[in-house]
Amino acid sequence: MDWLKVYEYFSDLPEKEQHRLFDAMKDTLFPAPKIHGVLGDIREAKFSGGLACLHCGSMSVKRNGKYRGRQRYLCKDCNKTFNDLTGTPMAGTHKPNLWLKYFELMVEGYTLPKIVERLNIHISTAFYWRHKILNALRSLGNIQLSGIIESDETHFLESEKGRKGGIPHRHARKRGRKVTDEKKEQRKRGISKEQVSIVVAHDRNGNIICQMGGRGRIRAEEIDKVIGGHISPSSLLCTDSATNYKKFAKMKGLTHEILPRGKHVLKSVYHIQHVNSFHSRLKQWMDRFQGVATKYIDNYMFWFRFLELHKKLEHTDRQKKMLLDTCKRANFTTIQQFRIA
Structure with missing residues (x-):
């Protein structure tokens, strides 16, 4: 049977089955790499400063045989052993090769139900794997911003998604409902404490900070906690006319260009269009998750x-970059810690 005969029947399949057939053909023709093929890259990312114990930091380490094809090491000071995957999201996994496919789906921004369907794993496993990866990325922290820095905040509805035992500070909301005044049973106007503020700072070199600052209207002190330690003193801050940023700029001694209300560009140079565009893309990307627990x-x-930050890289290079970044710093977060969080 030639491929034309097979293709004749392709259009008769439901759309879901067409996608499954496409994925099966892609996996057959372009199989995902095995974990042993990237161990060398992981080792180089983890021990770029020299081989050291992941438990105590000692450089007095020797080889200690292999287990399932992976080199083990023994620390002469604390007598603990480790391997190339210790302290990474993949540590202790029973399905190391499946993780490489998982990283690919993370780069594509797949939701948990779609990941479960593609990888045939339990949804709780998919959830824990996702947050082990994200905790590792988060542990790398933020980078320094310099030059002209645009900053503004955006807001998401506070969510206690997954919480058991009730919500102590407000009545539960049905999914999709807006923030309402419980006494007057009408929608609240403006920014309330039931919204979380996300501070975004973006310099003209493409560096970005994006992190939760607080609840409701954000204060200068909360802005300082998010971006204050990551701004070069010689930088210029560009914001709208909000008083919280005026106070923050004064606290840090920064040169501050303020966009008057209704004006988008000042002196043909100063604007916050990069930040506003980032807000728009962020909101659109977050919609797929149908609410994220605060x-x-x-x-x-x-x-x-x-x-x-890495959207200009090829897809496979972004996948590899995410994998290696999560392995740079030892992170021993366990599933049990997620369960009690």
């Missing part, structure tokens, strides 16, 4: 920030 929202901010 306690996890910073993880999603670091996820989107990673995708934005």
Whole structure:
């Protein structure tokens, strides 16, 4: 049977089955790499400063045989052992090769139900794997901003998604409902404490900080906690006319260009269009998750920030970049810690 005969029947399949057939053909023709093929790159990313114990930091380390094809090491000071995957999201996994496919789906921004369908794993496993990866990305922290820095905040509805035992500070909302005044049973206007503020700072070199600052209207002190330690003193801050940024700029001694209300560009140079565009893309990207629990929202901010910083890379290079970045710093977050969070 030639391919034309097969293709004749392709259009008769439901759309879902067409996608499954396409994925099956792609996996057959372009199989995902095995974990052993990237161990060398992981080792180089983890031990770029020299081989050291992941538990105590000692440089007095020797080889200690192999287990399932992976080199093990023994620390002469603390007598603990480790391998190339210790302290990474993949540590202790029973399905190391499946993780490489998972990273590919993370780069594509797949939701949990779609990941479950593609990888045939339990949804709780997909959830824990996602947050082990995002915790590792988040542990790398933020980068220094310099030059002209645009900053503004955006807001998401506070969510206690997944919480058991009730919500102590407000009545539960049905999914999709807006913030309402419980006494007057009407929609609240403006920014309330039931919204979380996401501070975004973007310099003209393409560096980005995107992190939760607080609830309701954000204060200068909260802005300082998010971006204050990551701004070069010689930088110029460009914002709208909000008083919180005026106070923040004064606190940090920064040169501050303020866009008057209704004006988009000042002196043909100063604007916050990069930040506003980032807000728009972030909101659109977040819609697919149908609400994110506030306690996890910073993880999603670091996820989107990673995708934005590396959007010019080829898909396979972004996948590899995400994998290696999550392995750079030892992170021993366990599933049990997620369960009690």
